[in-house]
Amino acid sequence: MAVTAVCVGVIAAFGLGLGAAESTLAAVATLALMTVAHVTLLRPPGADEARLDDLDGLATHLQSRVETLDVRLSTLDAAVLERSRAAARPLVDEISALGQLVTSLAKELASHEATLSALQDRLDAAPAGGMAVSASRAAAGAPQESAPPPAPADPTPSDPQAQTSGPEGESVEADGDAQERRRRRERRAAQRLAQVAETRTSTEKQQAPEAFDPLDAAEPEPVAPAVQVDRGVAARVELALRDDRVDFFLQPVVSLPNRRVTHYEGLSRLREPDGIALPEEFLDVAAAEGHLPEIDRRAVMRGLRVAERLQASGRNIGLFINVAPQTLGDDRALSEFVERIDANPDLARAVTLELKQEAFDGLALAEREARKALSERGVRFSIDHVTDLRLDPRDLERRGVRFVKIAASTLLASDAARGLAIHPSDLANLLARHGVDLIVTHVEDERIVPELLDHDVKAASGHLFGVPRPVRDDAGDGGRSDEASRRFAPRPLVVRG
Numbered sequence: 001m002a003v004t005a006v007c008v009g010v011i012a013a014f015g016l017g018l019g020a021a022e023s024t025l026a027a028v029a030t031l032a033l034m035t036v037a038h039v040t041l042l043r044p045p046g047a048d049e050a051r052l053d054d055l056d057g058l059a060t061h062l063q064s065r066v067e068t069l070d071v072r073l074s075t076l077d078a079a080v081l082e083r084s085r086a087a088a089r090p091l092v093d094e095i096s097a098l099g100q101l102v103t104s105l106a107k108e109l110a111s112h113e114a115t116l117s118a119l120q121d122r123l124d125a126a127p128a129g130g131m132a133v134s135a136s137r138a139a140a141g142a143p144q145e146s147a148p149p150p151a152p153a154d155p156t157p158s159d160p161q162a163q164t165s166g167p168e169g170e171s172v173e174a175d176g177d178a179q180e181r182r183r184r185r186e187r188r189a190a191q192r193l194a195q196v197a198e199t200r201t202s203t204e205k206q207q208a209p210e211a212f213d214p215l216d217a218a219e220p221e222p223v224a225p226a227v228q229v230d231r232g233v234a235a236r237v238e239l240a241l242r243d244d245r246v247d248f249f250l251q252p253v254v255s256l257p258n259r260r261v262t263h264y265e266g267l268s269r270l271r272e273p274d275g276i277a278l279p280e281e282f283l284d285v286a287a288a289e290g291h292l293p294e295i296d297r298r299a300v301m302r303g304l305r306v307a308e309r310l311q312a313s314g315r316n317i318g319l320f321i322n323v324a325p326q327t328l329g330d331d332r333a334l335s336e337f338v339e340r341i342d343a344n345p346d347l348a349r350a351v352t353l354e355l356k357q358e359a360f361d362g363l364a365l366a367e368r369e370a371r372k373a374l375s376e377r378g379v380r381f382s383i384d385h386v387t388d389l390r391l392d393p394r395d396l397e398r399r400g401v402r403f404v405k406i407a408a409s410t411l412l413a414s415d416a417a418r419g420l421a422i423h424p425s426d427l428a429n430l431l432a433r434h435g436v437d438l439i440v441t442h443v444e445d446e447r448i449v450p451e452l453l454d455h456d457v458k459a460a461s462g463h464l465f466g467v468p469r470p471v472r473d474d475a476g477d478g479g480r481s482d483e484a485s486r487r488f489a490p491r492p493l494v495v496r497g
Contacts, residue, residue, distance in 0.1 A: 001038070005031035071467050072444075078280055123187060233285045236277075237270065245271040246295055248302040249468035253320070253439060253461040257453060263318040265354075265461060266303045267468050268295055293330035296323045300333065300351075304340050306471060307350040320354045320382055320403070328367040341377055348378035352403060356385045360401075375400030384441070386410070389420055389427065393434035404431060407442045408462070412451055428456045 009027030012018045018026070240246055246268055253263035270277035286292050303321040310317050327333050341348050353374070360383050363371065371381065382403035383396070387410060396404070410416065416424045428438040440452055443462030452460060 001031055001034045004034065067467055068463050071463060074278060078278060082280075233282055234289050236272070237282050237286050237289065237291055240270045240272075241291060241294060246298050247271045247276070248299055248306070248471045250306070250319075250471060251461060251468040252466040253459055254465045255459050256449070256457060259465060261317060262459060263320060263352075264306070265320040265322075265468075266299055266306070267322065268299045269468075269470075287324065287326070290326075292324040293327045293333050296321075296327040297330070297333035297336065299323075300327075300337055300353075301340075302471065303351055304337075304347055307347055308344070311346060311350060318350055318352060320352050322354045322384070325355065325359045325363055325367050328370040329364065334370055338374075338377070341374075341379065345378065349380070352380045352382050354382040354384050354403075354405075357383050357387060358385075371400065382439075389416060389424060391427070391431070393431050393436055396431075396436050397434045401436060403437050403439055405439045405441050405461075408440050408448055408452070408460075409442065411440055411455065411457075412448060425455045428458065432458075 005027040008030040009023040012026040013020065013023035247270070249267040249269050250264040251267060252261045253265060254260060255262050268279065270282055283292070286295060300321055300323065303319050307319050310319070360381070375381070379400070380402040381400045382405060383401055384405045386404055386406045389406070389410070391404065411424055411427075422430060431438050437459060438457060440457050440460040441462060443449070443452070443460045443464050446464060449460075449464075
């Protein structure tokens with residue numbers, strides 16, 4: 001820098017014809033300028049900037065963890081509520097049965113009390129001797145007949161010849177009192193016998209089964225259990241459909257071990273003023289009310305728009321869309337989907353329709369025909385919630401299934417190999433040989449990832465790799481911004497009466 005400054009001074013003196021003072025001043029200014037630039041460039045960054053970067057990264061990490069914990073708490077809350085209802089349901093049924101038993105017992109006691117009162121009135125109104133005979137016949141089960149009047153074996157008090165006086169009269173009166181007490185005792189005994197006989201007869205009538213011919217007995221038809229529909233949830237589902245508040249969330253599916261996003265799973269959520277309703281809180285009610293095809297239709301249309309955006313951006317990422325069996329049989333949903341696929345055949349490879357295992361195995365004839373027609377157009381299918389690991393890869397390939405999703409707890413269970421022809425660790429390779437990919441779901445712990453790699457699992461999903469997030473604003477969102485959708489944190493639906 002000094003040499004450069006001297007050169008500048010020499011050039012100023014001899015080249016420009018400046019004086020000694022001006023040349024010296026130019027050299028000093030040049031030296032000062034270079035010194036300032038050198039110090040500025042070599043100065044290390046401030047500690048405050050480094051701290052701000054660290055705080056920014058820490059805040060981002062904490063926000064991600066808080067969102068994950070929020071979703072987990074919501075899931076646990078819903079599970080605890082369902083378990084408490086399931087645990088209390090037998091108690092409620094038992095209490096109801098006991099209440100019905102107490103009611104029937106009270107009715108029986110009231111009937112017996114009325115019968116005893118009527119019998120007591122008849123005993124008090126009838127003559128002593130005739131009532132004793134009648135009660136004895138009732139106790140023996142014989143029909144009561146009108147008793148003939150007793151023969152006048154003893155003189156009655158109205159006979160003047162039978163009236164005596166003195167000690168003999170007192171003896172006759174004492175005998176009459178004794179006979180009266182004996183008749184009262186006989187009347188009470190007959191009353192008890194009649195009560196016992198009547199109670200036994202009524203009990204036998206109630207317990208007597210109705211006669212029937214076994215050849216005429218028809219085979220009972222199975223009756224589907226009635227679904228208890230919560231009218232509050234049903235009303236909220238209808239309002240959400242009317243106001244177009246069925247949001248579409250995406251959860252990433254990553255490859256292992258590099259954890260690169262290969263697919264997204266589309267999930268439907270109801271947007272409420274106080275939060276987001278999870279599927280387990282409204283899907284059963286929506287199915288009972290017949291709203292599932294409409295919900296799935298909107299989800300499929302949103303998924304197709306997302307797939308088109310991914311294709312336009314050049315990203316080769318697939319999309320899973322959960323649908324119900326009723327959706328495959330819905331003409332409107334099926335026709336719109338086929339129309340979009342025919343207009344853009346590339347969407348058939350980008351979108352995969354997903355059904356539960358039990359639903360896929362129990363498809364009706366019309367639904368199987370719809371699945372076959374979609375498979376011929378190149379649409380792929382996925383089976384979710386797999387609980388029976390006895391899978392036939394050839395049959396899955398024949399029916400258009402290209403993905404099988406199994407929960408990590410099911411695949412890694414200690415008794416998972418029970419009843420299987422192969423070990424679960426070989427299941428991924430067996431499916432891959434027939435063109436079916438295995439995806440492990442509900443992965444929430446980092447410790448089980450090595451076990452999945454030992455099972456040759458190539459893809460997985462779960463909160464460990466990313467939580468469901470709402471789709472960003474596009475043309476089909478009705479103008480709703482992404483920031484507006486993020487204001488609603490996932491939490492259970494609060495049903496108001």
